[in-house]
Amino acid sequence: MSIILEENNKKIIREANEILYTLGLHDLLKKFSNPHVSGSYHLKIMTWRDLDIYLVSDTINNDNFFELGKEISHMLEPSKMSFRNEMIGKTPHLPKGLYWGVHTSLFEQQWKIDIWSIDAKEFNEKQYVTEEIKIQLHDTNRNTILELKNLLHDHPKYRKVFFSVDIYDAVLNDHIDCIQSFEKWLYIKRGIDL
Structure with missing residues (x-):
């Protein structure tokens, strides 16, 4: 991928x-x-x-x-x-x-x-x-960001209630590494339910 x-x-x-x-x-x-x-x-x-x-x-x-x-x-x-x-x-x-x-x-x-x-x-x-x-970018977290952005780019809430900066924050600062973890992170940190 x-x-x-x-x-x-x-x-x-x-x-x-x-x-x-x-x-x-x-x-x-x-x-x-x-x-x-x-x-x-x-x-x-x-x-x-x-x-x-x-x-x-x-x-x-x-x-x-x-x-x-x-x-x-x-x-x-x-x-x-x-x-x-x-x-x-x-x-x-x-x-x-x-x-x-x-x-x-x-x-x-x-x-x-x-x-x-x-x-x-x-x-x-x-x-x-x-x-x-x-x-802060390196090969591993950069790949995770590319994968998350690819999975989420056409989500109806993307660019309306959550943004690329949320993906960057989750991956770079809280070491989120998959879509399931990001969904949990977004709910805990921002109160957004995907």
Whole structure:
């Protein structure tokens, strides 16, 4: 199983690199701010086609963020794009910033690309957490994370009431090593019943 998941991880990362550097999304984002690709791409533990990108800016506003959205729509031809202003919304667990959620078909696959514009302070806090996770990864726990994410990626509660960070926390800090243990962990730690 882990060999298949690792091959899938590498394939998705190659596709992500095509989007970022061959199609030119990274250069497009640089016109508006300082982009940082984060999440499972940065950690090299991808199980589905979902890119998390932060634009670090203290000055971006609705006008130029909508201009960015227009250029993204021309470049990636999404079937759907959603906008959020979490400077106003302040939804718990979401960054305080502006957001484009881009759903598009590339390489005959469905991709979701999350683009957040946040200030440097918030980015540094998020990046610190990501780097702490990266430091703790080794072959065994990395394989466990890939397996859990693969098993759970289409669970109806995933990304709604529990998230990738819960999987990372369970595996890296509490040495959870299988789906049954994770289900127990999630119930004990978060009160979530799968």
